[in-house]
Amino acid sequence: MSRVFLTWAVTHSVKEVQNEDSVLLFVVAWTITEIIRYSFYTFSLLNHLPYLIKWARYTLFIVLYPMGVSGELLTIYAALPFVRQAGLYSISLPNKYNFSFDYYTFLILVMISYIPIFPQLYFHMLHQRRKVLSHAEEHKKSE
Numbered sequence: 762m763s764r765v766f767l768t769w770a771v772t773h774s775v776k777e778v779q780n781e782d783s784v785l786l787f788v789v790a791w792t793i794t795e796i797i798r799y800s801f802y803t804f805s806l807l808n809h810l811p812y813l814i815k816w817a818r819y820t821l822f823i824v825l826y827p828m829g830v831s832g833e834l835l836t837i838y839a840a841l842p843f844v845r846q847a848g849l850y851s852i853s854l855p856n857k858y859n860f861s862f863d864y865y866t867f868l869i870l871v872m873i874s875y876i877p878i879f880p881q882l883y884f885h886m887l888h889q890r891r892k893v894l895s896h897a898e899e900h901k902k903s904e
Contacts (some may be wrong), residue, residue, distance in 0.1 A: 767833050775840040783839060787832030790825045797821060819890040830879055837868050844868060
C-alpha cells in the first residue's frame with residue numbers, strides 16, 4: 762500500500778518533488794527488492810531455488826529496507842510545504858458534509874506511523890532471515 766501511496770498520492774501529485782534525490786533512493790530500493798522477490802518466487806515455483814537468490818531475499822533487505830523507508834520519508838517531508846501551500850486534497854469547513862480533512866496533517870501522521878511500524882516489520886524480516894538461512898545452512902551441512 763505504501764508504494765501506491767508514495768507513487769500516486771505524493772510523487773505524482775506533488776510535481777515539485779519528482780526530481781528529489783529521495784525519489785531515486787526509494788525507487789532504486791524498491792526495484793532491487795522486486796527483482797530479488799520475484800526471482801525468489803519464480804525459482805521457488807520451479808522447485809529450483811539457488812541459494813544465492815534465497816540468501817539475497819533474506820539478506821539484502823537489511824540495507825534496502827532502511828534505504829527505501831528513508832527515501833519515502835524524505836520525499837513526504839519534501840512534499841509538505843507544497844501540499845500546505847496548495848491545500849492539496851484538503852477539504853475545509855463549512856461544506857455540505859460537515860467534514861474536514863487536512864492532507865498536510867495526514868502526511869505528518871503517515872510519517873509518524875513509520876515509528877512503530879518500521880521496527881516491527883524489520884525485526885520480523887530479521888527473524889525470518891535467521892529461521893530460513895539457519896535452516897538452509899543445517900540442510901547444506903547434512904548433505
